[in-house]
Amino acid sequence: MRTQVVIIGSGPSGLLLGQLLSQQGIETVILDRVSKDYILSRVRAGVLEEGTVQLMEKVGAAKRLHQEGLPHNGFSLTFDGRDHRIDLVDLTSGKRVMVYGQTEVTHDLMDAREAAGLVTIYDAADVEPHEFEGSGPYVTYRKDGINHRIDCDFIAGCDGFHGVSRKSVADGAIKEFEKIYPFGWLGILADVPPVNHELIYANHPRGFALCSMRSHTRSRYYVQCSLEDRLEDWSDQRFWDEIRRRLPDSHAESMVIGPSFEKSIAPLRSFVSEPMRFGRLFLAGDAAHIVPPTGAKGLNLAASDVHYLSEALIEFYRDRSDAGIDFYSQKALSRVWKAVRFSWWMTTMMHRFTDTGDFGQRIQEAELDYLVQSRAASTALAENYVGLPY
Numbered sequence: 001m002r003t004q005v006v007i008i009g010s011g012p013s014g015l016l017l018g019q020l021l022s023q024q025g026i027e028t029v030i031l032d033r034v035s036k037d038y039i040l041s042r043v044r045a046g047v048l049e050e051g052t053v054q055l056m057e058k059v060g061a062a063k064r065l066h067q068e069g070l071p072h073n074g075f076s077l078t079f080d081g082r083d084h085r086i087d088l089v090d091l092t093s094g095k096r097v098m099v100y101g102q103t104e105v106t107h108d109l110m111d112a113r114e115a116a117g118l119v120t121i122y123d124a125a126d127v128e129p130h131e132f133e134g135s136g137p138y139v140t141y142r143k144d145g146i147n148h149r150i151d152c153d154f155i156a157g158c159d160g161f162h163g164v165s166r167k168s169v170a171d172g173a174i175k176e177f178e179k180i181y182p183f184g185w186l187g188i189l190a191d192v193p194p195v196n197h198e199l200i201y202a203n204h205p206r207g208f209a210l211c212s213m214r215s216h217t218r219s220r221y222y223v224q225c226s227l228e229d230r231l232e233d234w235s236d237q238r239f240w241d242e243i244r245r246r247l248p249d250s251h252a253e254s255m256v257i258g259p260s261f262e263k264s265i266a267p268l269r270s271f272v273s274e275p276m277r278f279g280r281l282f283l284a285g286d287a288a289h290i291v292p293p294t295g296a297k298g299l300n301l302a303a304s305d306v307h308y309l310s311e312a313l314i315e316f317y318r319d320r321s322d323a324g325i326d327f328y329s330q331k332a333l334s335r336v337w338k339a340v341r342f343s344w345w346m347t348t349m350m351h352r353f354t355d356t357g358d359f360g361q362r363i364q365e366a367e368l369d370y371l372v373q374s375r376a377a378s379t380a381l382a383e384n385y386v387g388l389p390y
């Protein structure tokens with residue numbers, strides 16, 4: 001088989017790239033090692049920047065997002081018994097975010113791809129990119145016991161942090177930057193109405209907590225937990241008791257509780273690999289970088305990466321120019337590092353650290369106090385949260 005661009009990974013970055021390219025007549029094949037149902041069972045991000053929403057509109061996959069998504073004009077920061085609202089619209093002259101689950105984004109993009117009759121091969125085993133440093137790259141994989149090869153012009157590695165694309169690059173050609181945080185997030189989904197109409201990010205002596213949502217009847221809640229914790233340690237009752245302790249009384253008292261139907265623990269890390277291009281192989285999304293979820297940036301960075309990458313590839317096919325692809329890595333990384341910085345800062349400000357001592361604790365308190373007193377500091381937070389311009 002031959003195509004123009006092989007996309008490894010059918011997560012949001014791969015699917016969005018596929019739509020952006022096919023709209024311009026560029027042929028793609030998407031390969032994923034797992035099934036469609038498995039991808040749709042993963043519960044992940046929930047907050048979309050306006051730029052991400054606009055990309056969904058551009059590829060004609062935003063109908064349901066506009067029907068069911070919840071526009072949010074602000075969120076709360078609670079700490080030291082205080083409840084401070086960050087008014088995104090006021091602080092950013094009219095910008096807001098959209099609460100709409102990544103699972104739904106993925107679903108809508110899969111539907112758009114299917115409607116356009118484009119090829120996605122699920123359950124593709126042993127996917128491997130080859131010869132991307134030369135002019136004739138190809139990808140091999142195995143499906144139902146049969147070996148396949150797809151020749152192509154370019155390979156897009158959209159296969160997440162554990163994918164094969166980044167690992168295929170020669171050791172000396174890549175530089176990795178990493179920070180592991182000494183805690184994780186325990187998250188649940190439950191069909192109970194959200195405790196507040198906007199998100200609450202809570203800093204508490206017992207640890208961070210986040211109250212988010214998927215709809216008016218479905219809540220997504222998280223608590224900071226130890227990396228040693230196992231899911232069996234966390235009954236629903238323990239979770240509800242713990243999150244209520246970490247919220248101001250008014251919210252704790254009004255929180256509706258009920259059985260969870262999803263529960264998982266995620267470790268927190270910051271990670272960037274440079275560059276994001278190796279000859280005819282490009283990395284995008286979590287394949288190239290990971291941010292802790294505190295700033296709600298992971299999915300949004302995946303979207304901005306594929307925006308830059310699609311523009312570069314479209315320019316290549318339309319103008320026969322390498323300028324865009326030569327500049328892709330630098331352009332994407334410049335936005336990536338700003339989101340990495342913001343996510344690290346939000347994480348540092350909102351979590352309990354056992355390793356920074358009393359000094360670190362006082363610095364955190366001063367940071368929060370400054371943030372709520374200074375419009376300039378609140379504006380910097382709001383500007384990053386709604387997403388820096390592309």
Ligand code: RFL
Binds near residue numbers: 034102286297298300
């Ligand atoms: P994905 O979604 O991981 O998709 C990669 C796809 O590649 C496939 N794959 C392979 N296919 C073929 N061969 C191989 N060898 C392969 N290896 C992997 C996988 O099966 C998969 O289908 O990466 P992508 O597309 O780059 O998307 C990135 C986002 O998923 C991620 O950044 C976000 O979920 C992060 N994130 C959040 N981001 C936000 O913007 N806002 C949020 O509110 C937010 N909340 C979160 C989050 C991540 C979380 N976790 C998972 C820690 C909350 C949580 C709890």
Ligand code: PHB
Binds near residue numbers: 044045046047296
């Ligand atoms: C979510 O709804 O899953 C969510 C929201 C905001 C975050 C992280 C996750 O910062």
